[in-house]
Amino acid sequence: MAEEKTxxxxxxxxxxxxxINEMLVNARKEYNTLRQxxxxxxxxxxxxxxxxxxxxxxxxxxxxxxxxASQLAQRxxxxxxxxxAALTRxxxxxxxICRVTGKLIPKERLRLVPHATLTVEAKEMLAKGGQQ
Numbered sequence: 001m002a003e004e005k006t007x008x009x010x011x012x013x014x015x016x017x018x019x020i021n022e023m024l025v026n027a028r029k030e031y032n033t034l035r036q037x038x039x040x041x042x043x044x045x046x047x048x049x050x051x052x053x054x055x056x057x058x059x060x061x062x063x064x065x066x067x068x069a070s071q072l073a074q075r076x077x078x079x080x081x082x083x084x085a086a087l088t089r090x091x092x093x094x095x096x097i098c099r100v101t102g103k104l105i106p107k108e109r110l111r112l113v114p115h116a117t118l119t120v121e122a123k124e125m126l127a128k129g130g131q132q
Contacts, residue, residue: 005104008096012107017090020083020114027080034073038066082115098122 008016089095096105100122109116118126 006097007093008104010093013090013093013095016095016110016114017087019111020086020090023114024080024083024087027076027083031073031076031080034069034076037069038073040066079115086115100126 086095096107096110097103098105098119099117101119103119105116105119109120
């Protein structure tokens, strides 16, 4: 009769810490790249030497890409915050425990979505009922 685990072992938590730290490095690089696009801090890019008679379409396309980059940067920032919160849960040894059901979130799900705080079952339950 196997007892149901209530939390992941320290070794398992270390595995997730490694995954999250790798994701954080990549997410921060992408975030910084997006911020540079938004702030347009590219030194010596083509636009520095481009003619000053830009068309309205060029200006509009440039603005759109900055807006898109800004939205992507905001999403990336939120993703970074979620990963950092997951690291805190690892420190507290509460990582991988569903905040609704209290059950362990399957490892397969955490490997794909390491900042998950809900089991798929709880997520579907919330989506149907709209309650928390």
